[in-house]
Amino acid sequence: MPQVTMPEAKFSNNERLVLALLRREGPKSRAEIAAATGLSAQSATNISRQLIDLGLIGEGEAIRGRVGQPSTPLSLAGDGAFFLGLKVGRRLVELALVDFTGTIRMHRQEVHPHPDPDRVAGFARNAIASFIDALPPEQRGRIAGLGIASPFQLWDWGAEMAGWRGRDLRSELAAGLPFPVWLENDGTCACAAELTFGRRDLPDDFLYIYIAHFAGGGLVLDGKLRFGPHRNAGAIGSMPAPMGGQVLDHASVLQLEGMIGTHLPPDNAGWTAPPETERHWARQAGEAMAWAAVTSAALADLGAVVIDGALPPRTRDLLVEETRAAITRLPAAGLDPLPVLTGSLGRAARTLGAAALPLSHVFLPDGALSLPHPLAQAAQIADNRQHVSGS
Template identity: 60%
Template sequence: MLNDPIPWLDLSQNERQILSLIRRRGPLPRAALAHVTGLSPQAITNLTRKLIQNGFLDAGEVVRGKVGQPSTPLSLAPEGALFLGLKLGRRLVELALVDFVGHIKIHRQEIYSHPTPERVLAFARQGLATILDSLAPSARIAGMGIAAPFRLWDWGSEMAGWHDVDLSASLAEGLAFPVFLENDASTACAAELIFGRSVLPRDFVHLYIAHFAGGGVVLDGRLRIGPRRNAGALGSMPIPGGRQLLDAASVSTLEQRLGRSLPPDDSGWQVPTDVEAQWIAEAAHALAFVALSATALLDIPVVVIDGAVPPATRRALADATRTAMEALPAAGIDRPKVIEGSLARSARILGAAALPLAHFFEPGGALA
């Protein structure tokens, strides 16, 4: 939902392209920006001067080499814009303030047995009021993004209250900036695309292991969600045995075997080694099937595995998925490379914040 336009966010496509390149590649001198964009050196000089004056870029120290002219690397200004992200999960709701380079400046969370609209709205409104009151008048908030599972009522009868609830419209009332909403697994994929530390190709599949497994698809450098938002819904993909990926590769499946819930932090992840190993093995077979199926359909060279799990568990899942994929028939196609994601538990909240960032600062004005 969009509120009134914010004048300082009116950037040209060339300005957006410059900011996007620096976001993905790190600090760049003007000569490199001219080479990559194909714009003239004079155009780059004018554009970057404007971006510096408007507070979106910082000029670093002059680098003097043995050959050629000295260069000045340009980097993103952390306070250039701020973004709010709200992540709604099965047992945890989070609210964060994220700066222009993707650092979480403020973070709040609340644990529950299951989310209700009243509880989530109360948490969000109280948190927004506290965060906004703590900021200086000069703080530039571009917008708020919400990462939430779609069709929450499919989770059980206790979730029936979510029918006909427009979360973004409810929260947008009274705010001076726009509010956006997208599926939480899609936003995790978007976060890896925009804020991730991995070097990724323009086409990849992202598998995110949380309470329920989900995923996302990036093609030609853009998140793809489809006209009915079914693209990249990899948690719903059928796997052998008449099940779906989420039946085998979700943390909720592991919790069922344990007979208890796992806390939403790595320090509380206490799982017997044999139980975790069995879950990882079964999850990996399902992940490998989905990854290879996606490759056969979309010619994906890389599959990213991340999740709300400890780094060691994520690493074991990626290793086991590689092994399981080697055992699957793949005549006629190239098996994709399996790598670990880089954002872990912060992926979905960063992905929520990435929704307004993409709208105002990415070329094309949207993640998808």
């Protein structure tokens, strides 16, 4: 595999289109790549050869027995690039090294009573150094960057969090690293993970709700994750709830902990919520989320709402069930039915979404977190841009 320094690598939009196609749809032959992207057969072949030479994609075994020449499927190479994802949570900070296919190669976490900024920064520096040392020397330059998923305005969580005011975790970590660092809201990052590594049947327009200590989420319109001028689009927890207060007052792990009178651990194995209490909480949360989902759908003509969370799968499924039921009880004249889909990444979503930040900037078309279809249209746009810039 050739030596490549990912932070310095530049890829054309057509190269990014091919990589996005293979990421979204899996192995494809060169002919299938050309058909799906709208690229010419020669362009698809040339781009594929370049990406193979760079170690970003690999060739599978030739498929024989069909009419014409055997076709060779191409797919992403796991060792082609690596991404670091740091998640700052209310009781847990974690770091993952994610490979080019979205597989977590290394993971480290630390439980804390609350996220102290010095302790979080120290954890991140030590874990990053450990991960880099664990990689073979020839692969260390393939780390494209670090993404950070963090709630905004941490200092509003209580007096013990006041130390976060005025701190810039992104800049502090970037000062000691040889690659770029990005930071976005943790709910937005969870949505980014679903877009990049999750379900393959997502519509172009959907609301994403993520239930953790608080409720958060993201908004995807026209296939692209929206950030907003304050980088806080999809702040579901802050929406008013029909039963009073905000959605986060009814749909959050914090609310469930208040009902059972104890903290729940940050893992599925130790989840001990009594079933009857959990059902009552899910019904209440479902009412609040249904209101937020239908209101958003009325405004933006959404194709679905996706629900996930830092929850055991059965608890997440219960939330989906109760939200579906609550939607049927809401007045919806003039609106199309709103499907409620189950997210696929659970507790890993925010960490994977953090890793998706450098991935998107380096490898996705236009550097945007988006669904890569319709690829043929996107390829035509890219060709037009190149033609105009060269004329």
